[in-house]
Amino acid sequence: MRVMELAEHGGPEVLKLAERPDPVPGAGQVLIEIRAASVNAADWKVRRGKSLQQHVLPHVLGRDFSGVVIGLGEGADLAIGDEVFGVCPQETEGAYASRIVMDAGLVALKPRSLSHVETAAIALAGLTAMVAIEDTLGLKPGENLLVQGGAGGVGGMAVQLGHYIGAKVAATARSDNHDYLRGLGADQPIDYRDADLGQVLGDRDAVFDCVGGDTVASSFAALRPGGRAAFVGSGGTAPEPTRADVTSLRPAVGRSRARMARVAELADAGAWKPPVIETMPLTEAVKAHALSEAGHVRGKIVLIP
Numbered sequence: 001m002r003v004m005e006l007a008e009h010g011g012p013e014v015l016k017l018a019e020r021p022d023p024v025p026g027a028g029q030v031l032i033e034i035r036a037a038s039v040n041a042a043d044w045k046v047r048r049g050k051s052l053q054q055h056v057l058p059h060v061l062g063r064d065f066s067g068v069v070i071g072l073g074e075g076a077d078l079a080i081g082d083e084v085f086g087v088c089p090q091e092t093e094g095a096y097a098s099r100i101v102m103d104a105g106l107v108a109l110k111p112r113s114l115s116h117v118e119t120a121a122i123a124l125a126g127l128t129a130m131v132a133i134e135d136t137l138g139l140k141p142g143e144n145l146l147v148q149g150g151a152g153g154v155g156g157m158a159v160q161l162g163h164y165i166g167a168k169v170a171a172t173a174r175s176d177n178h179d180y181l182r183g184l185g186a187d188q189p190i191d192y193r194d195a196d197l198g199q200v201l202g203d204r205d206a207v208f209d210c211v212g213g214d215t216v217a218s219s220f221a222a223l224r225p226g227g228r229a230a231f232v233g234s235g236g237t238a239p240e241p242t243r244a245d246v247t248s249l250r251p252a253v254g255r256s257r258a259r260m261a262r263v264a265e266l267a268d269a270g271a272w273k274p275p276v277i278e279t280m281p282l283t284e285a286v287k288a289h290a291l292s293e294a295g296h297v298r299g300k301i302v303l304i305p
């Protein structure tokens with residue numbers, strides 16, 4: 001199989017195309033032919049050696065994919081030809097590849113309403129947004145939500161899910177992304193470069209911060225007393241709140257078939273439409289990484305092996 005391999009940590013140019021023997025599915029596993037794999041911000045963090053998860057090099061990057069089952073290990077409860085999608089565990093080899101072995105229990109049938117490219121684009125981003133919005137923040141209809149980084153992969157899914165649940169959604173992005181945010185269902189797009197979120201909002205029941213770093217303080221400032229904020233761009237733990245009357249949370253984005261099936265269910269129910277997607281051949285992963293690391297991708301980049 002063909003893979004895009006990381007043999008050393010560094011800039012985008014360290015990614016190299018390589019050939020590997022096809023992996024063999026063990027008990028309970030499936031061999032999947034990957035049709036599309038997405039680029040996530042986590043990928044360039046691993047490439048830089050900045051991830052909490054350390055990998056043995058050479059390592060295949062890529063956390064999510066959509067594809068077709070072409071091989072079955074003993075007892076795997078899927079069928080050859082099933083169209084499936086999933087998110088790889090952080091510790092395993094990834095999806096910048098033409099084939100991958102996965103535990104059958106971690107993949108689900110892909111949404112009927114989406115293509116493989118669209119499905120790959122929403123797999124990890126949708127899973128992360130769903131866990132944060134539904135499980136961690138427990139967002140309710142009528143609540144005021146702020147999504148920081150609404151034009152990005154995870155943020156765009158969170159804006160849509162917040163709107164679908166019936167919350168009033170504010171979202172931060174540069175002004176040239178504001179029409180895009182409105183199209184996703186945001187009621188109030190805000191340019192983070194010239195807004196004091198504590199002044200402009202300050203009434204948020206819930207904040208989902210998909211950026212981290214400089215945005216953490218403004219996420220806490222945007223909350224009403226008693227409000228709650230969830231962070232995915234700030235490392236593995238919830239940041240220390242800057243005030244005593246709010247709650248800081250770190251979503252636990254565990255992988256399972258049940259969770260992927262919920263992502264598919266939300267897509268087929270119309271809660272999620274695909275984000276803006278730029279597709280590139282897997283061979284252009286270097287270019288994709290340079291764009292992702294620059295921090296201003298609108299929607300998603302999807303690689304085709």
Ligand SMILES: NC(=O)c1ccc[n+]([C@@H]2O[C@H](COP(=O)([O-])OP(=O)(O)OC[C@H]3O[C@@H](n4cnc5c(N)ncnc54)[C@H](OP(=O)(O)O)[C@@H]3O)[C@@H](O)[C@H]2O)c1
Pocket residue numbers: 039040041042045124125128148149150151152153154155172173174175177192210211212214215232233234253292295296297298299
């Ligand atoms: N399992 C997990 O815990 C998990 C899973 C997925 C992602 N993550 C983390 O979540 C974060 C987001 O990932 P992603 O893939 O969604 O990233 P992404 O798509 O690369 O994010 C790009 C977006 O960030 C926006 N942005 C940049 N600076 C901003 C700022 N100061 N305020 C508001 N928006 C800003 C950009 O919009 P503008 O161009 O308008 O600035 C752009 O649309 C990353 O840190 C990633 O590592 C964690």
